Amino acid sequence: MEAYDIITEICAPAMSQVGILYQEGEYFVPEILMSAKAFEAAMEVLRPFLKDTEKKAAGTVVLGVCEGDIHTIGKNLVATMLEAAGFNIIDLGKDVPAKDFVRVAKENDADLIGVSALMTTSMIGMKDVVDLSKEEGIRVKIMVGGGPVTEEYARKIGADGYGKDAKEAVDLAIRLMEA
Amino acid sequence: MVSSRDLVLAALSGETPERVPVAIVSSAWVFSSYGLELSEAYQDPDLMTETWRKFDNDYGADAVVPSLSSTVIPSYFGTTWKFPPIGFPLLQKPAISDPSELDKLEKIDPTKDKSIQAATLHAKQLTEKFGGNRAVWFMTTGPLSNAARIVETEFLMECLIEDPEFVEELFKFSMDAFKTTVEPVLDFGVDILDFSSSPGSPDLISPRMYRRFFWPFDKELVEWTHKKGVKTVFHICGNTMPIIEDMAKTGADGLSVDSMVDLSAAREVIGKTALVGNIDPAGMLMNGTIEMVEKACIEAMKTGGLSGAFVLAPGCDVPPTCPNENIKTMIDSTKLHGIYPLKM
Numbered sequence: 001m002e003a004y005d006i007i008t009e010i011c012a013p014a015m016s017q018v019g020i021l022y023q024e025g026e027y028f029v030p031e032i033l034m035s036a037k038a039f040e041a042a043m044e045v046l047r048p049f050l051k052d053t054e055k056k057a058a059g060t061v062v063l064g065v066c067e068g069d070i071h072t073i074g075k076n077l078v079a080t081m082l083e084a085a086g087f088n089i090i091d092l093g094k095d096v097p098a099k100d101f102v103r104v105a106k107e108n109d110a111d112l113i114g115v116s117a118l119m120t121t122s123m124i125g126m127k128d129v130v131d132l133s134k135e136e137g138i139r140v141k142i143m144v145g146g147g148p149v150t151e152e153y154a155r156k157i158g159a160d161g162y163g164k165d166a167k168e169a170v171d172l173a174i175r176l177m178e179a
Numbered sequence: 180m181v182s183s184r185d186l187v188l189a190a191l192s193g194e195t196p197e198r199v200p201v202a203i204v205s206s207a208w209v210f211s212s213y214g215l216e217l218s219e220a221y222q223d224p225d226l227m228t229e230t231w232r233k234f235d236n237d238y239g240a241d242a243v244v245p246s247l248s249s250t251v252i253p254s255y256f257g258t259t260w261k262f263p264p265i266g267f268p269l270l271q272k273p274a275i276s277d278p279s280e281l282d283k284l285e286k287i288d289p290t291k292d293k294s295i296q297a298a299t300l301h302a303k304q305l306t307e308k309f310g311g312n313r314a315v316w317f318m319t320t321g322p323l324s325n326a327a328r329i330v331e332t333e334f335l336m337e338c339l340i341e342d343p344e345f346v347e348e349l350f351k352f353s354m355d356a357f358k359t360t361v362e363p364v365l366d367f368g369v370d371i372l373d374f375s376s377s378p379g380s381p382d383l384i385s386p387r388m389y390r391r392f393f394w395p396f397d398k399e400l401v402e403w404t405h406k407k408g409v410k411t412v413f414h415i416c417g418n419t420m421p422i423i424e425d426m427a428k429t430g431a432d433g434l435s436v437d438s439m440v441d442l443s444a445a446r447e448v449i450g451k452t453a454l455v456g457n458i459d460p461a462g463m464l465m466n467g468t469i470e471m472v473e474k475a476c477i478e479a480m481k482t483g484g485l486s487g488a489f490v491l492a493p494g495c496d497v498p499p500t501c502p503n504e505n506i507k508t509m510i511d512s513t514k515l516h517g518i519y520p521l522k523m
Contacts, residue, residue, distance in 0.1 A: 029383045030336045037337070070269045073333050095261070095269060120461035120498050121266035147382075148461055 003049035008086070011042050015084040019167030029073060032166075036080040043083070057088035059111035059177045062104050062140075064092035066115060069122035074146055077166040078114060085170050098128035105133065105140045112173055115159075117146040127157040134158075141176045145169055183241035187314035187490060188370060191410050191432040193451035195487025199480050199517030201510050202242035202455075202492045204318055204373060204435070207267065208506070209234045209244075211499035218262045221248045222293055224300035231305055235313065240510050241490075242316040243309045245302035245369070249320040251294045252356055253328035256284050265499055274329045278338070278345040284329075287356040295360055302364045314370045316412070321374030322357035322400065323393055326350055335378060339388055350396050358403065365407040372404045373412040373435065382417035389422050398429040405430065412455050416495055420444065427452040438462070438494035442483030454483045457494035458509060464493060465501040472505045473512040480517055491517065 001009075018035040021027040027035075061082055065075050072094050079089050090108055092100060105113050113133065117123035126144050133140055141160040144153075145168075154162035161176055163169030181197055189196035203209065206227070210220045213230050220227055231243050250260050250268050257274035275281055289295040306315045320328075326349050327335045338346050357374075365372060378384070379393035397413060404411045413426060414435035426434050427449040434452055436445060438459035445454060456479070458464055463475050476491060483489045491513045497506070516522075 028381075028385045028388070030339045030388065031385075033333065033337050034340050068263045068266050068269065070271075071332075073336070076333070119267065120465060121263075121500065 003046040007046055011039055012084045015039055015081055019081060022165060023167055032077055036077060039080055039084060058086040060088045060090065060108055061112040061114055061173060062090045062092065062101055062110045063114040064096035064101060065094040066117040066122040066125035067095055067097045068125065069117050069119050070094040071118035075116040078169045081166045081170045082173055085174065087173060098125055098132050101129045102132045102136055102138065106136065106138050110140055112176060113140050113142045114169065115142065115144050117149060120148045123148055126159065130158045143169065143172050143176065182312050184312060184314045184370060187241050190488055190490050191453045193453060193488045195519050197519060199484050199513050200241040200490050201513035202316055202490055203240050203506060204244050204316060204492050205497040206244055206246040206318065208497035208499055208501055212503055222297050224297045224304060227301040228304040238507055238510050242314040243305045244316045244318050245298065245305045246318040247298045247320065247361065249328065251298065252325045252360060255287055255292050256329055258328055270328060273331045276334065278342055281348055281352060287359050289360050299363050302369055303367045306367045306369055310368060316371045316373055317364055317369040318373040319361060321376045322353040323350055323376045323378060323396055325357060326353040327378040329353060332378060336383065339384065339392060346392055354396055365404065365409045369409060371410045371412055373414065374400060375414045377416045380415050380417040381419060381421040386421045390425055394425055401429045401431045424448050433490060435492065436494065442479060446483060451488050453488040453490060455490045455492050460493045460495050460497045464505050465498045467505060469504055469508040472508045476509055476512045477516050480521060485521055
């Protein structure tokens, strides 16, 4: 079996199943982290065997946690699941100022920006990312998520979409790429 | 006339007091609302006590809440933080990032730490000033929450599967440090020890894992506190309904629940164990209007406190940017609408 087929036919559906098990209340954070670790380990082995043409990603996503927030678990899961779905991920980590999201998205001609927050005090930074990307006039879609964030909040700040969990984030990213 | 302390203690004993007691269990909000820098305030016992005196005078809640901030014990072991101008401290680097490093940590000596000394003295001052009148409610970040700050939460989550023995060791270590730190405060005669155990939340781990790893320690802490003659309030963030029966079985006097918990459903499961909560700190206290806050308080009393055993409080820590008038409304509307028997 080719490396590419192992990823698309085995690893990606497995991670997708992990997302479903989480939504069903069967898996929790420790189980997801273990699955993500297993996925990353498989990718380490398989990456060198991918042909250049197969590396073409479904899209490029700049991901990070809002300035003033260091809760990375959710963002890391989204990163893994997006990678499994074929996206190219640029992970800016935690406590990321709005200007860095926009600058990196611009530099890499990214398709999507994903902003995560777990705290009400930090999620206000999401609006800055939306506003700044409009100011800069970049053609990027912005998706948001994390504990206190809601669909309504996403709409209010002018984000392009909201994902309740990692599985929804992937579905949303695919929808935004098609739109 | 019964004192605030009587109201709170009756509620935490499963009884119906004359009125629903109300407590603002958030020193971070109180200090911020009086313009204090959190990192400085936590080092200054006189400033903390004076600020609570002002708050008590201006607002008249039923409890004063000295606290041991979430950073103190993990910092002692080497965890570093960033203090943003607004908001809660952010963990920068955990004290240990490998299980082998746990053995290298020395046992805690509270006399060597300025923040622990400040928190202890502050609790003593509030007990001397308000003891017998207001309930003295000592709020702490509990030992298992501290454990997730001595290592990083994500690492702890992984270890629950990959290295359960390390988790046990870490929890034991953190429990010892916690008891050593808070013991002098309990001996001053505070009324309540409030502790969190938030990495055990069903938002993060399965109820099965909670029962295996967290519950025995939570129960141990409740029993230890009771032996000291102090009541316990026990908080876990998020939707705790899947484990609320287990939480009650620790023997805690009060369960502090977050805003997404349905109080009437919780009441059915936990019987006469007191409920503490659960006004939404962000959606309601920070972003709501005073009319919305009043309505939310009435609703919480109606669903959680119809037959006593209830303290009206925020569901979790209050954001520092929450407006003063919403907190005032929360206290005033409890006093107005919370006289038993409740007319609603």
